[in-house]
Amino acid sequence: MQRSMRWLSMGLAIGLAGSLAACSESKSTGAATGTDAGGEIKVGVVLDITGAGASLGVPERQTVELLAEQVNAAGGINGRKLKLIIEDNQSTEDGAAKVTSKLLNTEKVDILLGASRTGPSLAMRPLAEKAEKPMISFAANAKIVEGSKWVFKTAQNDRVVLEKMVDDMKAKNITKVAVARDASGFGEGIPEMLTEIGKSAGITVTTVQKFAPDATDFTSQMLGLRDSNPQAVLIWGIPPAAGLAQKAYKQLALNVPVYQSHGIGNQAFLDTAGDSANGLLAPMGRMLVADQLKADDPQKAVVTKFIADFKAKYNANPSTFAGHAYDGFMIAVESLKKAGTDAVKLRDAIEATSKWPGISGVFTMTPTDHSGLTKDALMIVTVDNKAWKVAG
Amino acid sequence: MTDLLQLVFSGLAQGTIYGLVALGFVAIFAVREIVNLVQGEYAALAGLAAISAVGAGLPLLVAIVCVIPLVVGVAVLLERMTIAPVKKMTPLTSIILTLGVSTAVKAVMLLIWGPEAKGLPNFPGSDMTLGGVSIRSQELWVLGIGALVAYAVIWFYEHTVRGKSLRACAEQPIAARLVGISPRTATVVAFAVAGFTGAVAGIVGSPIYLSSWQSGLSLGLKGFVAATLGGLTSLRVAMIGGMALGVLENLVAGYLSSGYRDAVAFVVLVLVLLFRPNGLAGKTSAVRV
Structure with a gap:
């Protein structure tokens, strides 16, 4: 009797543990069945939906779901429906590699999108290259696409961001x-890249x-x-x-x-930072300050x-990350229109994308x-009272 | 020197949170020899529930007063559902069992509150700088409330008849029952105390350290490490151990590398288990472990 109770409790524990696994399992939306060539187009999406990257991955998931709905x-x-297969990498590299293998080998997707952050994207890259399937990451670090054949990305390169920042520092005589x-x-x-780009402007990094x-x-x-004793501080996260x-930074009275x-x-950033965000400087895409853009802006x-679409569906403003997902998804859609699966x-069609106006x-x-x-995609933006403003 | 004081001070505040979680571990283990891995989840649950209550328009104080009994209730309910039915409980069974429960609670929190980390608004007060050390008013709240709760819990276990009867249950279960102490009530009270300290930790810490569905994991781990310093049976050592752990983490982050911060707790755990498995106080007990 006692023994059976113990087994029962263990069984219960294992069952409960299993319930979490069930929560993190894949969620697929879109049309059902019919996978012969020429049928529906399978789009595999790997995002940081839970874990440290959640504030990026969640709006990205909302964006691809919204866009897939619109396209369908x-x-x-060209008459073929899109089928989204969204996977959560739990903000980990091994999680990303695992679900990517599943998407490539089991689901046999036509194109891979994601991940939300650099680390998981880097973990996906060799798998996409090996399987020879196009992949579009939503993350920033240039390493994701350096020398790649099959991998593209939509977030502004960190190099481009640093170039824009160095221009601003130069104008303010910060070294x-x-x-x-x-x-x-x-x-x-x-820090290494900042040193390299800032060399001509005499910029040095005092500590990392x-x-x-x-x-x-x-x-x-x-x-x-x-x-x-710096003249300026760069927080990169x-x-x-x-x-x-x-x-x-504000609490320790750095000025x-x-x-x-x-x-x-x-x-999420504005909520967490609160008033301490006032006056910061950041190179940003145009979406955050959309209402302040000139009418002739492309x-x-x-x-x-x-x-407007995002607000109508989710009753919230899209973040820049939602924008990266929009760009990745729509570049994929435009290219699929031209080239099929x-x-x-x-x-080749993705690589031929030219002068396409996106969100970022x-x-x-x-x-x-x-x-x-290029750095023209960015503007220096500041925060005033929990709202984004064009700086200067 | 200012740097050292700054690191120590903010470490003390973080450590108080660990200490409160550690108190919960001890409050239960001292009574039933159950390692309750749900402990960290009480803190996460309290923080998230309080954020929702404030978001729904309740004043901060009202939200807190509502949330703490709620979390205590959840702690007791989970005990009744999962611990009470087990006839022969060993520490190992309890670890496996509560690990499962904690995973389930995390999943429920993820479903209700979503994956993003959020924070409660700061408690009233303004930040200040004292001799070059910046002091956040919330840190003073953490220290003050932490000390108060720790004192109350220790006093309850050591100076009230109810508290003493709890410990009697642990030391002589049969004799305790003979003199009319119900092990069942004792367990419920122990879980209520654990739920209470966890809830307080989650709420006072939320404005600085944020709450999310998974914040209970690292809090629970660090609280557990602090509790092992007292051999899982000393409330005092657990509280002080938690604070020391917070300071040590900050010093390592400040003077070695911030990458090692999270390793500190595990190194401490390994060292304690290797050299002082009965806790730093060092009493060897034939009954325990």
């Missing part, structure tokens, strides 16, 4: 910069502090920044960590200007429509540039 409602692509960076793939190589993407206390890092770092990366473009129409032709900028892909954006 309009009759699909000594202290850096606090995300310890994961997103922050990898940033790292923080985990899920860190909650930033005292030690901010003290490190303060002690290096994503919310909530970037917001908490911004808060700690030099603070730059943040393009990784902070969502409401992106104005597409950005305004996307914001033949992997080689599809890849006007994209022109080339065989050597699989990211497609």
Whole structure:
């Protein structure tokens, strides 16, 4: 009797553990069955839906679901419906690799989208290259597409962001910069790149502090920044960590200007950082300041429509990450329209994307540039009272 | 010097949260020899529920007063549903069982509140700088409330008849029953205390450290490490151990590398288990373990 109770309790424990696994399992939407060539088009999407990247992955999932609905409602692509297969990588590299293999080998998707962050995207890249399937990442680090044949990405290159930032520092005669960076793939190589790009402007990095993407206390890092006597501080991370770092920065009474990366473009950042975000400087895509754009801006129409559609469905403003997902998804759709699902032709069509106005900028892909954006895609943006404003 | 003080101070605040979670581990283990891995989840649940209550328009204080009994209730309910039916409970069974429950609670929180981390608004007060050390008013709240709760729990276990009867249950279950102490009531009270300390930790910490469906995992782990410092049976050592762990983490992050912060707790755990498995106080007990 006692023995059976013990087995029962163990069984219960295992059953409960299984329930979480069930929660993180795939969610697929769209039309059912019929997988012969020429049938529905399978789009595999890998996103950071839970874990440290959740504030990125969730709006990205909403975006691809919204867009797939729109495309299917309009009759699909050349008469073929889209089938979305969305997987959660739980913000981990091994999670991304696992679900990517599943999408490529079991689901046999026609194109891969994602992941939300650099680390998981880097984990996906070799799998896409090996399977010779086109992949479009929504993450930032240039390493994702450096020398790649099959992999593209839509977030602004960190190099482009740093170039824009260095221009701004140059204009303000800032030469000594202290850096606090995300310890994961997103922050990898940033201080080195800043040193390299800033060389001509005489910019040097006084110290480099790292923080985990899920860190909650930033005292030690901010003290490190303060002690290096910088003229400006660069915090390179994503919310909530970037917001908490911004808060700690103000609390420790550092008063030099603070730059943040393009990784902070969502409401979660504004909520976490609160008033401490006032006055920060960040190179951002145009969507955050859509209402302040000039009427002749080539992106104005597409950005305004996307914001309206997103608001209508989810009753919230889309973040810049939603924008990266929009760009990735729509570039895929445009290319599928032109080339169909033949992997080689599809890849070539993506690479031939030229002067296509998206949310994050006007994209022109080339065989050597699989990211497609220059620093013109960015504006220096600041925060005033929990709202984004064009700086200056 | 200012740096050192700054690191120590913010470490103390973080450590108080660990200490409160550790108190919950001890509150239960001292009574029933159950390692309750749901402990961290109480904190996450309290933080998230309080955020929702504030979001629904309740004043902060009212939200807190509503949420704490709610979490205590959940703690007791989970005990009645999962611990009580088990006739022969060993520490190992309890670990497997509560691990499962904690996973289920996490999944439910993920479904209700979604994956994003959120924070409660700061408690009233303004931040200040004292001798170059920046002090967040919320950290003072954490320290103050933490000390108060720790004192109350220790006093309850050591100076009230009800508290003493709980410990009697652990030491002599049969004798305790003979003199009219119900092990069943004792377990319920122990889980209520654990739910209470967890809920307080989750609420006072939420404005600084945020709450999410998975924040209970690392809180639980660190609270557990702090509790092992006291051999899982000393409330005092658990509380002080939690605070020391917070300070140690901050010092390692400040003077070595912030990448090692999360490793500190595990190194401490390994060292304690290797050299002082009965806790730092060092009493060897034939009954325990």
